[in-house]
Amino acid sequence: MSVTAPLGFEAAGVAAGIKKSGARDLALVVNRGPSRAAAAVFTSNRAQANPILWSKQVIADGEVDAVVLNSGGANCFTGQQGFQVTHRTAEAVAAALGISAGDVLVCSTGLIGDQLDGVVLEAGVALAARELSDQGGTDAARAIMTTDTVEKTAIFRGDGWAIGGMAKGAGMLAPGLATMLVVLTTDAVLGSGQLDVALREATRVSFDRLDSDGCMSTNDQVSLLSSGASGVVPDPEAFRLALVEVCTSLALQLQTDAEGSSHDISIEVLGAVTEDDAVEVGRAVARSNLFKAAVFGNDPNWGRVLAAIGTTKAPFDPYDVDVSMNGIRVCSQGQPDQPRELVDLTPRAVSVVVDLKQGGASATILTNDLTHDYVHENSAYAS
Amino acid sequence: MSVTAPLGFEAAGVAAGIKKSGARDLALVVNRGPSRAAAAVFTSNRAQANPILWSKQVIADGEVDAVVLNSGGANCFTGQQGFQVTHRTAEAVAAALGISAGDVLVCSTGLIGDQLDGVVLEAGVALAARELSDQGGTDAARAIMTTDTVEKTAIFRGDGWAIGGMAKGAGMLAPGLATMLVVLTTDAVLGSGQLDVALREATRVSFDRLDSDGCMSTNDQVSLLSSGASGVVPDPEAFRLALVEVCTSLALQLQTDAEGSSHDISIEVLGAVTEDDAVEVGRAVARSNLFKAAVFGNDPNWGRVLAAIGTTKAPFDPYDVDVSMNGIRVCSQGQPDQPRELVDLTPRAVSVVVDLKQGGASATILTNDLTHDYVHENSAYAS
Incomplete structure (x- = not known):
């Protein structure tokens, strides 16, 4: 209808x-x-x-x-x-x-x-x-x-x-x-x-x-x-x-239904000073090809999440930031926490939670992984 | 040495x-x-x-x-x-x-x-x-x-x-x-x-x-x-x-030698008001996954070049911008010019020239295409 x-x-x-x-x-x-x-x-x-x-x-x-x-x-x-x-x-x-x-x-x-x-x-x-x-x-x-x-x-x-x-x-x-x-x-x-x-x-x-x-x-x-x-x-x-x-x-x-995707990734940013900061951080992670390719490979490469956050203007302390993936806190206070091997990224739905611990604002950005099928579909589109 | x-x-x-x-x-x-x-x-x-x-x-x-x-x-x-x-x-x-x-x-x-x-x-x-x-x-x-x-x-x-x-x-x-x-x-x-x-x-x-x-x-x-x-x-x-x-x-x-790359892409931006504008425009094109996947597929998809330019703050007139790829002017004054079929993207070296026609500044950004091998290499890195 x-x-x-x-x-x-x-x-x-x-x-x-x-x-x-x-x-x-x-x-x-x-x-x-x-x-x-x-x-x-x-x-x-x-x-x-x-x-x-x-x-x-x-x-x-x-x-x-x-x-x-x-x-x-x-x-x-x-x-x-x-x-x-x-x-x-x-x-x-x-x-x-x-x-x-x-x-x-x-x-x-x-x-x-x-x-x-x-x-x-x-x-x-x-x-x-x-x-x-x-x-x-x-x-x-x-x-x-x-x-x-x-x-x-x-x-x-x-x-x-x-x-x-x-x-x-x-x-x-x-x-x-x-x-x-x-x-x-x-x-x-x-x-x-x-x-x-x-x-x-x-x-x-x-x-x-x-x-x-x-x-x-x-x-x-x-x-x-x-x-x-x-x-x-x-x-x-x-x-x-x-x-x-x-x-x-x-x-x-x-x-x-995004082109070629094999994971739906939700990036929830907590503890931002402003909602704009939370959106900027979430979007930076969502645009990291390295992070997105890692998710495609079911690899909880949280370092790529933090490397992306570092490119933003949002206030955060690299020595006091937490990252969880599918419920496992892999990074606490900017250091390795739970072993990355505990994270199961085989389901289509992937949840990434970043806690900046700077304020009370939050936002969630939705993205997808970077896959062979995305590359294939977009290299053959016009032909 | x-x-x-x-x-x-x-x-x-x-x-x-x-x-x-x-x-x-x-x-x-x-x-x-x-x-x-x-x-x-x-x-x-x-x-x-x-x-x-x-x-x-x-x-x-x-x-x-x-x-x-x-x-x-x-x-x-x-x-x-x-x-x-x-x-x-x-x-x-x-x-x-x-x-x-x-x-x-x-x-x-x-x-x-x-x-x-x-x-x-x-x-x-x-x-x-x-x-x-x-x-x-x-x-x-x-x-x-x-x-x-x-x-x-x-x-x-x-x-x-x-x-x-x-x-x-x-x-x-x-x-x-x-x-x-x-x-x-x-x-x-x-x-x-x-x-x-x-x-x-x-x-x-x-x-x-x-x-x-x-x-x-x-x-x-x-x-x-x-x-x-x-x-x-x-x-x-x-x-x-x-x-x-x-x-x-x-x-x-x-x-x-960039990971998985099959093309070296040079994006030369001419006619910018400032060098910073030229760099911003070149970088926006260099970061378009759609453009980079198209180059991997040897597809001269110049629309994706212009869509990327539109995301920048650099002065340009969408109705007076030229784009050439490997020597063929595929877009003139914001409209289709030479047929895209004339562009040969099979060599590793790809030249994209964008003329913004707004001033005398220029810059060249170097990038690579987005390939299956890039995705593979970066989905398997940590494992």
Whole structure:
């Protein structure tokens, strides 16, 4: 169901012919109202794809009628011609639905630096518009997959209202202010300002804490659309928590399907002075290729964790820091503690806990190991 | 010859029994004078190994009599016990040579978080002291190897003076202010202040431009010792250039022997506003796992170059940036230019040229590709 779980939404996912494989590659999500309130966050990469440039204009007034998403091409570094294809795609959606192109968010994902074919996209939009259905959420989630092996969806049912969501993302997975392609829908009655606050808070503690391969995308976009069709004004705190839950569920699904990964690694940083420090430390560990390769080999090489921490600006004392891996404290006060042989890293889930002992702030960063399959998949992607 | 090429130096490399394999694992370099002037630079990683803490004290007065180096253990995150082993090693050198422990630099490399055996080190120092020779440079260079497959040495012969050097380093190879273990020697007559200026300038444009795997070491140390035994005061500019040449030679040897690598990648950034901007951009590209995996697969995926540039703070216009790979301009003004199929990435040497078109500054960063062998070597290291 994903994005069509809440009332007031229709979706479709079709094979438009963008992908040579013939797989579904174009999704359309439509908000039938009565509300059209929306919010969106975008990649902080300064190299931004054409659909990002377009969608930033669309979201400015806080109203969105539809989101069109394609896989099979990122439409990034494709110049003016690429921007015109994005514009043309939005116009095709507008024509098919009788709405304004200025209320259509556009998302693209795939190879950077290849032009998309506007004619193919227009035909795909027309097809998707004909197949729109309040049961179309799963098809839409499938149509945005690239190297993803499964569709990612999440649903939260509140007191008379619901949130639905879909996501794609398996590589170039280190979101900054947003992540990959995510569409969230709700039938709760909320204004665009409320949606914006809730979305930024939820992405900050979910997608922004995921750093699978250290590579920030040019196309990350997360949007949240409200139809208001339930007629229910939710308790703000309940809605906030529900949105965090949906986003966290999607982030965990992204992590566990990350390209070539064999471990899901959670790096919990405790005792930081500030939350920003905790995030910086966790992210530094998550970006250590040496640490990630060691986890792939089921090797609890905690020295590589500490070497990564030393590259940050976060306050810590190398002579008073603790590290545990899967429950075994291998480093205490900056020295060897329990034998590393006691750590069992064969399960897919790996927990690393770093205690900086400097303050009361904490954060958890999610990442993956560095595997032969990651190298293989990303050395053969474009060919 | 390496460090024993200049007059006034003796060296040895022996098997002390630190490595289980029985390979050489302890090197000693001794300056017989008449000068004892020296300079050194160290890792900027805030997690610093015990030999770094020790050597920073030693170099403070600008005088050094000897450098002792061991492979087989980094002596990092080993606490007070580890520091005592470093101290004990320096004392052993002092006793064997009749000098002060406070004039002995100590360098260690190997696994982080394991204690070294002080008794084994003491015996190794005694053995090395007996084998000191003005022909011992090559043995010393071999004794500091870890995952290196060949020893790295360089010699420059000036007008009546010489510079010699040795280096080790194959992984955790992203120096910050220094790199790995390097000992440089000269018989030119220079004071410690002059040596310090020349060393910082040379490392800034050589080792500091090497970023093989993005992981900064806890043990990086580069020292430069002058015996003054030639009696020749060199032309300062000639000495500066010679030192840059020796350091660059060693940096290139480190690059081409980097763990598991199949390509040596040079990322030349042109048209930057400042040299710092150029370095930041080159380093961002050098740290993109996606780009590095693509090069491994001989795939000229220039979109991943631009996606990495977008994560930096350097001024650039995504719509006016050029990228060439091995002489083929694949991206012009932020759009596809020559077909990527024209780029031949099968040679080991790969040249990436990025023109930011914003100013007159430039820099070249050296890196390697991300390969199956890198993952294999670093997943099996500790086991």
